[in-house]
Amino acid sequence: MADPTKSKIDQPTGTPTMGHEWDGIEELDTPLPRWWLWTFYACILFSLGYVIAYPAWPLIEGYTKGALGWSSRGDLAKAMATQAAKVAPIHRAIAATPIDQLPAKPALMQAAVDGGRAAFKVHCVQCHGSGAAGSKGYPNLNDDDWLWGGDLATIEKTIVDGIRNPDHAETRLSIMPAFGRDQLLQAAQVNDVVAHVRTISGQQKGDAASQRGAQLFADNCAVCHGPAGKGNRQLGAPNLTDGIWLYGGDGDSLHQTVWNSRQGVMPRWGDRLDAATVRMLAAYVHSLGGGEAAPVMAVDNVAGEASDARP
Amino acid sequence: MTTASLSLYEKRKGVYPKAVDGFYRRLKWAVMAVTLAIYWITPWLRWDRGPYAPDQAVLIDLAHRRFYMFAIEIWPHEFYYVAGLLVMAGVGLFLVTSAVGRAWCGYACPQTVWTDLYQHVERLIDGDRNAQIRLDKAPWTAGKIARRVAKWSVWLVIAFGTGGAWIFYFADAPTLQHQFWSGTAASVAYATVAVLTATTFILGGFMREQVCIYMCPWPRIQTAMLDEKSLVVTYKHWRGERRGSLKKAQAAPTEFGDCIDCDQCVAVCPTGIDIRQGPQIGCITCALCIDACDKVMRQVGRPRGLIDYCTEDDANAEKAGRAPRPVIRSLLHVRTLVYLTLWSAVGAAMLFALGTRTRMDISAQQDRNPVAMRLSDGTIRNAFTVKLRNMESRPRPMRVTVEGLAGVSLWTDRDGRADARTAIDTVVPPDSVAKLRLFLAAPAHGPQRQDFAFTVRATDREGGADHEPAHFERLQ
Numbered sequence: 203m204a205d206p207t208k209s210k211i212d213q214p215t216g217t218p219t220m221g222h223e224w225d226g227i228e229e230l231d232t233p234l235p236r237w238w239l240w241t242f243y244a245c246i247l248f249s250l251g252y253v254i255a256y257p258a259w260p261l262i263e264g265y266t267k268g269a270l271g272w273s274s275r276g277d278l279a280k281a282m283a284t285q286a287a288k289v290a291p292i293h294r295a296i297a298a299t300p301i302d303q304l305p306a307k308p309a310l311m312q313a314a315v316d317g318g319r320a321a322f323k324v325h326c327v328q329c330h331g332s333g334a335a336g337s338k339g340y341p342n343l344n345d346d347d348w349l350w351g352g353d354l355a356t357i358e359k360t361i362v363d364g365i366r367n368p369d370h371a372e373t374r375l376s377i378m379p380a381f382g383r384d385q386l387l388q389a390a391q392v393n394d395v396v397a398h399v400r401t402i403s404g405q406q407k408g409d410a411a412s413q414r415g416a417q418l419f420a421d422n423c424a425v426c427h428g429p430a431g432k433g434n435r436q437l438g439a440p441n442l443t444d445g446i447w448l449y450g451g452d453g454d455s456l457h458q459t460v461w462n463s464r465q466g467v468m469p470r471w472g473d474r475l476d477a478a479t480v481r482m483l484a485a486y487v488h489s490l491g492g493g494e495a496a497p498v499m500a501v502d503n504v505a506g507e508a509s510d511a512r513p
Numbered sequence: 514m515t516t517a518s519l520s521l522y523e524k525r526k527g528v529y530p531k532a533v534d535g536f537y538r539r540l541k542w543a544v545m546a547v548t549l550a551i552y553w554i555t556p557w558l559r560w561d562r563g564p565y566a567p568d569q570a571v572l573i574d575l576a577h578r579r580f581y582m583f584a585i586e587i588w589p590h591e592f593y594y595v596a597g598l599l600v601m602a603g604v605g606l607f608l609v610t611s612a613v614g615r616a617w618c619g620y621a622c623p624q625t626v627w628t629d630l631y632q633h634v635e636r637l638i639d640g641d642r643n644a645q646i647r648l649d650k651a652p653w654t655a656g657k658i659a660r661r662v663a664k665w666s667v668w669l670v671i672a673f674g675t676g677g678a679w680i681f682y683f684a685d686a687p688t689l690q691h692q693f694w695s696g697t698a699a700s701v702a703y704a705t706v707a708v709l710t711a712t713t714f715i716l717g718g719f720m721r722e723q724v725c726i727y728m729c730p731w732p733r734i735q736t737a738m739l740d741e742k743s744l745v746v747t748y749k750h751w752r753g754e755r756r757g758s759l760k761k762a763q764a765a766p767t768e769f770g771d772c773i774d775c776d777q778c779v780a781v782c783p784t785g786i787d788i789r790q791g792p793q794i795g796c797i798t799c800a801l802c803i804d805a806c807d808k809v810m811r812q813v814g815r816p817r818g819l820i821d822y823c824t825e826d827d828a829n830a831e832k833a834g835r836a837p838r839p840v841i842r843s844l845l846h847v848r849t850l851v852y853l854t855l856w857s858a859v860g861a862a863m864l865f866a867l868g869t870r871t872r873m874d875i876s877a878q879q880d881r882n883p884v885a886m887r888l889s890d891g892t893i894r895n896a897f898t899v900k901l902r903n904m905e906s907r908p909r910p911m912r913v914t915v916e917g918l919a920g921v922s923l924w925t926d927r928d929g930r931a932d933a934r935t936a937i938d939t940v941v942p943p944d945s946v947a948k949l950r951l952f953l954a955a956p957a958h959g960p961q962r963q964d965f966a967f968t969v970r971a972t973d974r975e976g977g978a979d980h981e982p983a984h985f986e987r988l989q
Contacts, residue, residue, distance in 0.1 A: 233523035235727055237720070308927075315926075333882030344896075346930055347889040404891075444889035445957075489926045491896055491952045492888075 289317070297478040301354045302496055304485060311485060318486025321479050325471070334490055339449060339466055344490045347446040350374055351435045352494035358484035364470030365438075373470060376438035381422065382461030391418055396456040402431045402443050405451060527649060528722060528785035530632055531642035531777070535804025544620045545629060553674070556681035560584075565943035566906040573683050579944070585867065588904065597863045601856055606731075607738065608852035612844050614744040614822075615735055619799035624724050627675065627717040628783065631668055638664045642780055668718045669710070676709030722784035725797055732794050739792075740825075742846045746798045747823035748778075748789040751832045756789075759813060771819050777809050778802035778820055788820055798822075873909070873941075874902040875969040875981045877951075885986045888930075892954045893987045899949045901969055903941035910972045913937045917965035918955055918985055926950040938972070953985065961987050 210219050212230055220229040252258070256268040267273075292313050296304075304311045322334065329340045336342035346352065350360050360374055367373040381387040387395065391414075398415030400406045420429065426439040433441035440448065449455050449464050471480055487493075558570035560583055567574065572581040580587040580595070587594050609616050618625060638660055639645045651657055680702045681689060692698035693706075716724055725732060739745065753772030762769040772789070779787050781802060786795040788802050806820040827837040880896040888894050903909045914936045915921050922933035933954065941947040967981045 233520055235723060236522045236524045237723065238727070239522050331882075333880070335883035335886060342883075342886060344883060344886050345888055345894070441889065445887050445891035446889050489950075491894065491926065491930075493926075493929055495929060495931065 293317075293476075293478040296481050297476070299481075301358050301481050301484060304354065304481070314482045314485035315489045317479070318482035318484070318489075321475070321483050322486055325475065326483070329468075334487065339464070341448055342446070343487050344492060345446055346492040346494075347441065347444055348435065348492070348494070349376075349433075349438045349440055349448075351497075352488070352492055353496040354484055354488050354493070355496060357487050357493075358481060360468075361480050361483055361487075362470065362472035364472075365468040366465055367467070367470050370470050374438055376426070377465065378426070378439075378459075378463040380461065380463040383463075387418065387422065387460070391415075392457060392460050395419055395423065395460055396453055399431065399442050399456055400451070400453065403445075403451060404443075525723060526785060527646070528783065529642045529645040529649075530783045530785075530801070531780040531805075532636055533777075533781040533801050533805045533808070535801075535807060537800035537804050541620060541629065541799065541801075545626050548621060548623075548626055549630075553678050556678065556686040562586075563906045565908075567685055569685055571682065572685070575683060586904065588902075591870070594863060594867070597859055601859050601863075604852055604856045604859065608849065608856050610735060610738050611743070611846075611849045611852050614739065614746075615732075615796070615798040618725065618731065618735070618797035622797075624716060624729070625783075625797060625799065627671075627713060628721045630671060631717040631721075632783065634667050634671070635664060638667070665718070668714055672710045672713035672717070673706070675713045676706040676711075679709050680705050722795065725784060726795055732797075736794060740848075741829075742824050742826055742843055742848070744798075744822045744824055744843070745792050746788055746796060746800055746803065746820065747828055748772075748791070748820050749818070749823070749828070749831070750789070750791075753789070753819050771810070771815050773809065773813060775809055777805040781805040871977065871979060872904040873911070873969065873971060873977050873979055874904075875913070875967055875979045876900045876902075877967050877981045877983050879983060879986075885988050887957070887988060888954060891957050893957050893985075894952055894954045895985050897951045897953065897967075897983065899951050899967060899981075901939070901941045901947045901949065903943065903945060903947070905943065907943050908940050909943075910938065910940050912970050912972050913939070913949065913951070914968050914970070915953065915965055916968055916980075918953070918963065919959075921953055921955045921965075921985075923954075924952050926952070930954070955985055957987060959985075959987060961989060963987070 210221070210228075211217070212219050212228065215230060218231045220231050222229065253266075254268070255270045256272055257265050258268065259266040292310070295310055296314050296317070299307065299310060304314060322330075323332065326334070330336050330343055331340070334343040341347075341349070348356075350356055363370060363372040363374060365374040366377075379386055381395075382389065382392050394411045394415035395418050396415070397406070397409065397411035398413075398419050401408045401412040401415075406412075419427075419431070423431070426437050427433055427442055428439075431442040433439045447455070448466075449459050471483070475483075555571050556569065559568050560570035560581070561568055562581070566586070567581065569581065570583050572579075574581065578589045606617060635645065639648050648657060648660065677693075680693075680698075684702075689698060689702065693702060720728075751770075753770045755769055756772040756774040757769040759773050762773065778789065779785075779802075781804070782788070783799060783801065784795045784797060786793055788796060800822065803818075803820050803822070807817040810817050810819055823831075823837075824843050827843065830837050876899070878898045878900075880898070885893050885895055899913060901911055901913070903911070913923075915923060922930075922935065923937055924930050924933040925937060930952070937949065937951065939947060939949065963985045965983060965985055967983055968978060969980075970976070970978045
């Protein structure tokens with residue numbers, strides 16, 4: 203507030219000035235409207251009420267809690283509880299629907315896929331990757347190559363019982379011998395078998411080695427992988443003639459595989475997750491593009507045949 | 514001045530505008546009737562859009578993200594139409610200012626219209642200016658309380674009607690009205706009505722000219738926009754001064770101008786200013802002082818227009834004794850024409866875009882994780898999320914195909930690769946977007962990143978098509 207004795211009156215407006223001047227520019231001392239003062243007081247009153255009602259003052263260990271007891275964590279907990287209550291009936295419905303009947307209920311199936319996508323991000327991405335594309339030793343779940351089968355029920359069983367859990371009777375179990383390490387085959391013989399596998403998978407032309415390997419394959423490998431090397435899902439034996447290799451299809455990787463055998467492990471999720479979550483995970487994995495229809499009857503399903511190139 | 518400079522805060526000076534009649538007052542009546550009618554009637558107009566869309570002519574459907582305006586339906590992705598409307602509104606304000614000064618403030622601004630309405634109510638209940646001043650100063654007798662209660666009640670009813678009408682723009686009006694009275698409307702509806710009722714009541718009943726002078730940015734912008742060619746309400750001081758009462762003027766006719774200092778221009782002013790002090794921020798150019806002054810001039814037998822709409826150029830010409838330019842010349846100066854051109858260009862561009870917009874649309878987003886992957890037969894698969902937009906208010910059958918990718922096969926997440934085909938048929942529900950997850954398998958040999966296009970064709974009688982460029986990516 204300018205000293206009234208010093209302030210000048212601005213002639214055009216009749217308003218006193220603040221009494222200072224910058225390069226001939228002076229500041230008018232226009233009084234604020236009175237209602238502005240009232241709104242200012244109203245804001246102070248509001249802030250008093252706010253400080254009493256809500257968390258406000260930081261203390262040395264903690265803070266003032268406010269009369270309403272509101273907290274952002276409490277808000278979050280409430281929101282989470284509301285969401286949980288909202289999805290609970292959906293989870294119950296999914297848990298009560300056998301998985302082969304899910305596709306007949308498109309809304310429930312979609313809910314299962316969406317829920318599975320969320321659960322996958324928590325439980326599965328550590329090995330299979332966030333896009334379910336896997337990596338060496340961890341199967342890509344987007345493709346159409348399945349060790350144990352790609353229909354909904356089979357995927358669900360794989361998730362429930364896991365793979366190679368020695369303490370679990372129902373687990374998926376396929377044990378390929380370590381042909382080299384256990385001296386079932388000589389080093390040269392392993393090379394011949396690898397040459398044969400690379401021939402039937404179309405990666406190299408047949409030669410003398412692969413012809414020697416063919417006989418070794420028939421004697422040692424065909425019992426699981428089939429005479430043509432097309433695998434066997436009942437045994438979890440991979441198809442050796444397709445374009446997909448879990449551990450690599452080059453000579454060195456195949457040699458390692460035959461010499462030492464490969465035995466990847468997946469936990470049995472039936473012990474860790476509830477039925478609805480497992481079912482949702484199965485629906486999500488099935489939806490990634492490689493899902494198969496349930497087999498009409500137990501046939502000797504040969505991987506690769508169903509996916510013959512179409513025009 | 515000393516007392517004023519001793520106070521940090523200034524009490525609001527009471528404004529008690531006197532009733533007046535005249536050309537501009539009638540114009541204001543007409544504008545008030547039209548604008549209020551538009552505001553209150555619009556939500557109740559119906560417009561038949563068939564069974565799949567609402568039949569309200571003007572509807573801002575926030576829940577379903579649609580904006581309906583008669584035959585026009587705007588989707589969120591077409592928000593640039595709203596942006597265009599805002600640009601037109603902005604340039605339109607410039608245009609109006611350039612042509613006729615602060616006509617928006619004086620006639621069409623909601624603050625002006627509702628304040629005007631409230632002041633009429635005030636006059637009906639409290640009487641005209643002098644009675645209002647007397648009543649304000651009077652002690653709180655039963656009579657004064659009764660009048661205040663009556664006035665504030667009518668104000669509240671108007672305020673409630675104003676706030677209440679607002680929500681009907683955002684939902685089906687008849688349904689919402691029923692819900693509103695039966696207590697089943699959304700709480701946001703009640704909150705909106707409550708807030709708007711309060712603001713209308715306070716701003717129209719008590720804040721009035723304070724809003725124009727202290728709160729609204731537009732008068733400040735106007736100050737920068739007005740120039741010597743802008744129409745402003747002008748007191749022609751060269752004609753009016755020196756002021757003096759009729760008696761004095763009769764005694765010494767040569768010493769006095771036309772202004773008889775009757776203060777009628779001040780008495781009728783809704784913002785409480787004295788126009789004879791020259792153009793000022795409080796003047797909203799409502800021209801009621803022109804009406805008041807013209808009436809007085811008629812009574813004392815002097816020519817009208819002592820206070821009149823006048824540009825500074827014309828004022829200078831008139832002062833110098835030259836003939837003022839014709840009104841059409843002042844209206845059509847360069848700045849006005851530039852604004853008009855700009856405004857029309859935006860409008861024409863929007864009309865053109867509206868007339869030529871497609872009613873169906875396809876967009877495709879490629880899965881980035883994984884981008885490409887090998888299938889067991891050695892082919893490469895990419896996955897896309899494809900969205901088909903049907904803006905018609907009826908279901909439409911559509912077919913999605915892929916062009917420029919040899920040997921491709923498609924399937925969706927609803928079927929498997931066993932059902933792979935070259936075209937996907939689907940029916941897109943009316944007025945909505947259908948989402949398809951598409952898997953594309955193509956031979957492994959080919960460029961690592963191959964351009965192709967998704968095409969959607971409507972397979973009904975009307976037809977129509979849209980394309981979306983995309984890439985097919987292969988493993989290295």
